[in-house]
Amino acid sequence: MSDWFTIEQIDAYTYAISEYKHWEETHCYLLCGTDKAILIDTGLGVANIREVVDSLTTRPVLVVTTHVHWDHIGGHKYFDSIAVHDAETDWLSVKFPIPLSVVKSNLMRDPYDFPSGFSIDNYEIFQDAPQRILHDGDCLDLGNRQLSVIHTPGHSPGHCCFYEPERKYLYSGDLIYQGCLDAFYPSTDPQKFWQSVKKVQKLGVARIMPGHHQLNIPVDLIDRIEKGFSELATSGKLEQGNGIFDFGDFQIHI
Numbered sequence: 001m002s003d004w005f006t007i008e009q010i011d012a013y014t015y016a017i018s019e020y021k022h023w024e025e026t027h028c029y030l031l032c033g034t035d036k037a038i039l040i041d042t043g044l045g046v047a048n049i050r051e052v053v054d055s056l057t058t059r060p061v062l063v064v065t066t067h068v069h070w071d072h073i074g075g076h077k078y079f080d081s082i083a084v085h086d087a088e089t090d091w092l093s094v095k096f097p098i099p100l101s102v103v104k105s106n107l108m109r110d111p112y113d114f115p116s117g118f119s120i121d122n123y124e125i126f127q128d129a130p131q132r133i134l135h136d137g138d139c140l141d142l143g144n145r146q147l148s149v150i151h152t153p154g155h156s157p158g159h160c161c162f163y164e165p166e167r168k169y170l171y172s173g174d175l176i177y178q179g180c181l182d183a184f185y186p187s188t189d190p191q192k193f194w195q196s197v198k199k200v201q202k203l204g205v206a207r208i209m210p211g212h213h214q215l216n217i218p219v220d221l222i223d224r225i226e227k228g229f230s231e232l233a234t235s236g237k238l239e240q241g242n243g244i245f246d247f248g249d250f251q252i253h254i
Contacts, residue, residue, distance in 0.1 A: 010169075013033070017052055029209055033144055037057045037062070038140060039063045041063075044107065046118045050075070061081065067158060067173060068088040076126040085134045093130065100125055146166070154183060157189075163200075169206065169207050170200060171209040175200065182253050193229065201222050201223060205222065
């Protein structure tokens with residue numbers, strides 16, 4: 001099995017599978033239940049994440065997608081059961097919104113010690129029809145644990161967070177993390193991003209499971225990000241093209 005991934009155990013039945021060797025520092029999350037397992041996102045796709053998952057669970061695995069960006073769907077090719085929000089089904093199955101050349105440039109932005117066998121020449125963006133369509137409020141049942149789908153557009157039209165009421169875990173994708181929050185692409189919407197932060201702000205969150213960078217982050221980051229967006233809105237700056245605004249341990253790029 002490739003040493004590209006770092007596995008960190010969150011609790012007895014929950015794992016973070018991370019790619020710290022790349023600037024994206026992606027996190028995927030494996031949730032194991034009595035009947036099935038859920039893998040939230042599949043990362044860059046430069047190494048076989050399925051091998052890691054199979055070493056941790058023998059349950060059938062459903063891949064659920066926070067959003068259809070290249071750094072979150074790279075390993076979808078290793079799985080047969082994939083779920084995505086309705087707003088991004090075409091991105092997954094018809095046409096990815098970013099050219100392959102741009103994706104490759106982002107992937108190879110800095111020199112990395114990629115896994116043996118990886119070739120950028122053979123790298124492709126996953127394209128296929130999902131087996132399940134997600135909607136806001138859906139409940140995903142793993143047997144002895146449930147996961148709620150929360151539609152949180154802004155970073156992308158079909159971006160979803162996933163919330164586990166029993167543990168109060170929020171799997172926040174690219175909505176909440178320590179780093180630069182992106183709402184400057186043509187397919188992003190700063191106003192919707194702000195409203196989505198407000199939406200998860202209402203949840204009782206004991207731990208945030210971010211999509212990138214630092215894994216252990218303070219829960220009050222949600223409130224501070226909302227405050228940042230609020231300040232930009234009040235000053236009339238919450239519009240695309242205004243640049244990057246620094247709030248200490250996070251930035252907002254619009």
